[in-house]
Amino acid sequence: MPETSPFTPAPGPKIRAAQIHARDWGWRHAGRHNQAVSRLDLHIEPGERVLLLGASGAGKSTLMHALAGVLGDAEDGDETGSLLIDGRRAAEARGRVGLVLQDPDSQVVLARVGDDVAFGCENLAVPRAEIWPRVRRALAEVGLDLPLDHPTSRLSGGQKQRLALAGVLAMQPGLLLLDEPTANLDPAGVIDVRDAVVRSLDQSGATFVVIEHRVEVWQDIVDRVIVLDAAGGVLADGATREILSSQAERLAQAGVWVPALPPRFPTRHPIGHPQTLLRAEALAVGRVPFGRRTASVIADAITLDVRAGTATVLTGPNGAGKSTLALTLAGLLAPAGGALRASDGFAAGINPQPHRWRSKQLLTRIGTVFQDPEHQFLAATVRDDLLIGPRALGLSPAEQTSRVDELMRRLRLDHLADANPFTLSGGEKRRMSVATVLATRPRLLVLDEPTFGQDSRTWQELLILLAELLDEGIALIAVTHDAQFVSALADEEYRLGLPDPITLATGAL
Amino acid sequence: MSLLTPAIRPSVVARLNPVAKLAVALIVSCALLLSIDWVSAGVALLLEAVLLLWCGLSARQFWLRTAPVWIAAPLASITTILYGEDSGALLGQVGFISVTEGSAQLGLAIGLRVLAIGLPGIVLLATTDPTDLADGLAQVLRLPSRFVLGGLAGLRLVGMFIEDWHSLTLARRARGVGDGGGVQGAARRFFGPAFSLLVISVRRGSKLATAMEARGFGSDAPRTWARPSRVRPADAVLVGIGLAIAGIAIGVAVWAETWSFVLA
Numbered sequence: 001m002p003e004t005s006p007f008t009p010a011p012g013p014k015i016r017a018a019q020i021h022a023r024d025w026g027w028r029h030a031g032r033h034n035q036a037v038s039r040l041d042l043h044i045e046p047g048e049r050v051l052l053l054g055a056s057g058a059g060k061s062t063l064m065h066a067l068a069g070v071l072g073d074a075e076d077g078d079e080t081g082s083l084l085i086d087g088r089r090a091a092e093a094r095g096r097v098g099l100v101l102q103d104p105d106s107q108v109v110l111a112r113v114g115d116d117v118a119f120g121c122e123n124l125a126v127p128r129a130e131i132w133p134r135v136r137r138a139l140a141e142v143g144l145d146l147p148l149d150h151p152t153s154r155l156s157g158g159q160k161q162r163l164a165l166a167g168v169l170a171m172q173p174g175l176l177l178l179d180e181p182t183a184n185l186d187p188a189g190v191i192d193v194r195d196a197v198v199r200s201l202d203q204s205g206a207t208f209v210v211i212e213h214r215v216e217v218w219q220d221i222v223d224r225v226i227v228l229d230a231a232g233g234v235l236a237d238g239a240t241r242e243i244l245s246s247q248a249e250r251l252a253q254a255g256v257w258v259p260a261l262p263p264r265f266p267t268r269h270p271i272g273h274p275q276t277l278l279r280a281e282a283l284a285v286g287r288v289p290f291g292r293r294t295a296s297v298i299a300d301a302i303t304l305d306v307r308a309g310t311a312t313v314l315t316g317p318n319g320a321g322k323s324t325l326a327l328t329l330a331g332l333l334a335p336a337g338g339a340l341r342a343s344d345g346f347a348a349g350i351n352p353q354p355h356r357w358r359s360k361q362l363l364t365r366i367g368t369v370f371q372d373p374e375h376q377f378l379a380a381t382v383r384d385d386l387l388i389g390p391r392a393l394g395l396s397p398a399e400q401t402s403r404v405d406e407l408m409r410r411l412r413l414d415h416l417a418d419a420n421p422f423t424l425s426g427g428e429k430r431r432m433s434v435a436t437v438l439a440t441r442p443r444l445l446v447l448d449e450p451t452f453g454q455d456s457r458t459w460q461e462l463l464i465l466l467a468e469l470l471d472e473g474i475a476l477i478a479v480t481h482d483a484q485f486v487s488a489l490a491d492e493e494y495r496l497g498l499p500d501p502i503t504l505a506t507g508a509l
Numbered sequence: 510m511s512l513l514t515p516a517i518r519p520s521v522v523a524r525l526n527p528v529a530k531l532a533v534a535l536i537v538s539c540a541l542l543l544s545i546d547w548v549s550a551g552v553a554l555l556l557e558a559v560l561l562l563w564c565g566l567s568a569r570q571f572w573l574r575t576a577p578v579w580i581a582a583p584l585a586s587i588t589t590i591l592y593g594e595d596s597g598a599l600l601g602q603v604g605f606i607s608v609t610e611g612s613a614q615l616g617l618a619i620g621l622r623v624l625a626i627g628l629p630g631i632v633l634l635a636t637t638d639p640t641d642l643a644d645g646l647a648q649v650l651r652l653p654s655r656f657v658l659g660g661l662a663g664l665r666l667v668g669m670f671i672e673d674w675h676s677l678t679l680a681r682r683a684r685g686v687g688d689g690g691g692v693q694g695a696a697r698r699f700f701g702p703a704f705s706l707l708v709i710s711v712r713r714g715s716k717l718a719t720a721m722e723a724r725g726f727g728s729d730a731p732r733t734w735a736r737p738s739r740v741r742p743a744d745a746v747l748v749g750i751g752l753a754i755a756g757i758a759i760g761v762a763v764w765a766e767t768w769s770f771v772l773a
Contacts, residue, residue, distance in 0.1 A: 070722045094730070099723040105669065106716035109662050109724070111640055118735035123725035131735045153668060167724060287675075332679045359687030368683040374709055375673070376680040378701065392685035422708060436684065 015204040017046035018096050018174035020067065024081035026232075027062055027071065036062040038232035040081070044224075046174070049201065049208040051218050051240065054228035055254035056425055056455065060211045063228070064179045066090055067209070068099035085175065095124045098168030102180040102453075104160035109167075113139070113155075114148025116163060120171040131170075138170035141203065142196035156318050158189025162196050169200050176201070178210040182217060183453040186318050186481040190217060197221075213455050215244065215251075216259045227251065255427070255455030263460040265488040266467035271309035277346040277444055277475050278306040278329060278354070284337030285321055285328040295336040298324050299496050302338070306444060311466070311476040311489045316496035322479040323371065323448050325496065329477055330368040330446040331355050346443065360392055367437030371448040371479075373429040377421040382413055382432060385421055389440035407435045411465070427458035434465065444475040451482045463488055515638060520565025521743070523636045528645040529744035530633040533751030538626045540755030544769050547614060549762035550621035556754045557629050564632045574635045578627035586620025639664060644738040654732060662721060666713060673709055677702035 026038035037059035044050055054060050065071045066083055069091040085093040098120075101107055110116040117135045126134065135148070142162040155163060161181055168176065178197065182190040194217055201208055201221075212218055225243040227250075229235035236247045244251070244258060252261040284300035298321035306312060306329065314322045327333045328340065331354030341352045342365075350361055357365070370376050379385035386407060390400040408414040411431040416424065421432055430450065437445065445466075451459050466489060470476055480486060486493060517523045522530075537557075541550055566574065589612060596611025643661040646652045681687045681698060690697065721727065762768040 065719070068723045070719050094725055094728065097723075099720075101716070101720055101723075103713075103716055106713050107720040108665065109658075109717070109721055109726075111661075111665065115640060115735065119721075119726070120724035122732050122735050123728075123730075125731050125733050128733055128735060128737065131733070135735075153665075164720070171724065327679060330683065332682055358689065359682045360685050360689070362683060363685040366683075368680075370676060370680055370683075372676065375676045375705070376684060377705070378681070378684060378686065389685050440685065 015172050015206050016174050017205055017207045018085050018093075019046050019087075020044040020175070020207070020209075021084045021087070022081070023084075025066075025083045026080040027059075027066060027077055029062075029077045030075065032077075035059075035232065036077075037066075037228070038080075040083075040228075040233060042226070042234065042237075044207060044209070046207055047205050048224055049222040050210070051215070051222040051225045052209055052211045052228065053215070053225060053251060053254075053256050054235070055230050056427070058228040058230040058254075060228055061179055064099065064177050064209070064211060067175065068097050068177055069093060070099070095171055096173055097175045097177060098171055098173035099177040099179065100161065100164045100168055100181045102183050104157040104164070104184060107164040107167075108152045108155075108160055111152060112148065113144065113146050113150045113152055113163060116152055117166045117170050120167050124171055134170045134172070135166075138166040141169055141200045142166045143192065143199075156189065158185045158192050158318075161185060161189065161193050165193065165196055165200070169204075172204070173206060175207045175209070178208075178212075180211050180213070180453070182212065182214070187483070188317070190214075194218070194221070213255065214257045216257065219244065219259065252456060255457040257456045262484070263456050263463075266464045268467055268489075269471045270491075271471070271473050274307040274309045274473075274475075275345055276305050276307050276343050278340065278342055280304050280306075280329065280338070280340050282338035283325075283328070283335055283340050285324045285333065286336035287324055287333065295334070297336045300337060302494075304492075304494055306475050306477060308443065308475050309470055309473045310491045311470055311478065312492045312494060313486050313490040314477065314479045314494050314496065315481070315486065320496035322496055326446050326448055326477060326479045327368070328355070330366050330444075331357055331362055332368060363389055363393055363440040363442065365442055366444045366446060367440065367442035369433050369437055369445070369447040369450060371452065373433035374422060376433055376436060380420055381418050382408070382421055382424075383417040385432070386436055386439050389436060393440055403439055407439055411435045412461075427454060430454060430458060430462065434462070438469075442474070444477065445469065447476070447478040449479055449481070451480065451485050459484075515635070517565075517636055517638060520636065521563055522565045522633070524743070525747055526645055526649065526738060526740050526744045527637045527642040528649045528738070529740065529747045530637060531642075531645075532748050534630045534633050536748070536751040536755050537629060540759055541622055541626055543759075543771060544762060545615065545618050545622070545771060546762055546767035546769055547618040547621055548765045548767040549758040550618055550625045552761045553754055553758040554621055554625040554628075556757065557625060560750065561628065561632060565636055566632060570635070571632070575628055575631050578624060578631060581627070582620045582623040585623050586616045588616075589619050590616030640736075641738070644734060644736050648734055648738040649740060655727060658726070659721075662717060663714065666710060666717070669713065670706060670710065673706055674702060677705055 020042065022040045022042040025040045026035050028035045052060050052063070062071070067085065067090055071077065083090050085096055108116060109119050114135055117138055118131050121131045121134055142165050144159060144162050144166060152163065182193050185193065198221055210218055210222065219240055222240055225238065225240050226234060227236040227243065227247060236243050245260060248258045248260050252258045280302050283302040284297045285302065286295035286297040288295045302325060304312065314325055316322055324333065328335055334355040340354065342354055346365065350357060354366065377385055378388055383404060386404045387400055390403055408417060411434065413428070413432060413435060416428065421429065424432060450462060454462065463485070466476060478485070537553060541553060564571070590608055591606050593612035593615045595607055595609040598610045600608045600610060600613060639661060643657045647654045647657040681702060687698070759768065
């Protein structure tokens, strides 16, 4: 993506920046016992740039939704106090506020780039003649240099987030809200989105509020940090530098990535003479597209060994085939070419090609943790879900229970034993998805982006656990963009190259 | 090429208003559903065949898209010939299967009908972009924009189903429940992921709804349309052609005395 756009649009109009005023404001979601936000007093002046922090459950997202006027009405929850934007109720300040959310996939509305950006303008009844210049300007501002009829299904995650941003900017809001806009993006995508935001704010002068665990992304751009208290109200509020140093300890405990307090790396005790479990020779990987019979190759000429007690990380840009390679090594996809063989010791008497193994034969050999934990949940409660693997292995009921109880204790899931996996928080879901795999004690663990979007606490817990597993002699393959994960854990790094990203986009039918 | 942004070659038909195409498909269908006789369907099919030359689809695209109709038509026809209500002279009999003049005519009529209704319907829709159709429904037919745009945005989620389904089945294999168990196991392997897919889709749908609302969608305030949907003279001509096909087909059938009004 070139930085400059072929069309240099006229500079956008200076926008009347919005002012936020909360007095003793609170919100309780319908059907919940506890307040999501309570006793909030807040004043944000026009043009201020604010980073909003707080432990998970402190009500950051609720506040953002309220400011954007999408919390709903009395049916959806109980409101107390007042939350005003330019002196009007937030729900009535339509068009004054633009909100970009975390998940790139669920924010694309229409099928073509231009139409999607125009959507917000249409809803605000902007005259047609004015919509298309606004669309072009917004796309240029976020650096999306694509034809207006480019299909949105072909965009990468970072491009989708910039598209969502453009859609919001075209509405010319006086208040720009971002709710963890970069949590699901690779490092290049994070920088692209951040730079697009900065460009647009410098241009428009709009008021800006962002939620983000990874403080370092925004700390040089915001001039004020507000920390919400889970018990209600504001915990700390002040200049960026001051709050980040005075509250560093407390923020780190709440899972915020404070640059001054990076998480500690676990200590490793490598095993001697690691045995080779899998060997890939001139391996080609690919997926079979919908409605086709043969796989289209994404990456080839892959030669690597997977060894016990060794962490191998797969890195490279989006679309290079990292996940496809991981799923192939995990025995879930058939190789598109070349050879992938398990050693005799690993196969233990069955066919050496992992993709030929039966589902149950995989259980004790290879465990896979998917990028989206929800994809691997099978039962209605955490405990039942964890029991599925041990039961499929035919273990005795006593052994099943003892394994699952031990795992739940180790991964701090015991208090959630009867909860539905889908209702867990992001960090809990991640721990749970690792636990489901560990329950059958596989000798190789394959993880796809295990640290994506995790707060610093979950991150640290996960790394300690993985280091322990490695010390026990379990082999690890992890797809990751996380540089800290690589330096903390990787014994070997396999980098995949850069193919044409257009042909690899997902979501197209 | 995808469901929502189909690669449509520029052609006369592709430029027509989707609402006019929808109207033509409905006019021809309704006319042919009023009677079951082979003359009206045959005449309509003959007239359509001439017009399909200008449909703007390549031969390959045409046969690929319309393949289901070409398979369904003879099947429906043969089934009716063999098992349809008997009348008239007996042409042949094997066991309880009997072919009569009446059932043969009925079979022919049904086969031709499937083609005469199916072919133009598929061809007209294959040259229509869903976004244009939504624009037309909302601006020309004045259907509620909430309903039309909500449906259009929802359609986009369908493409993601396939990705999700793929991941869900892989995850099941990884968790030891991906094979075995005979028919029961196979049923579980279908309904298990189907339920997860439902949960995941509902959540994604509600997130999408929030994102749309955050961009000012869903209020009762008037909205503008960035893409105008206009009805041009060519669209009136298309509707006229549709009416003509329906009229000629009915006329010839009445003249040939094969017309039998189904509601009579």
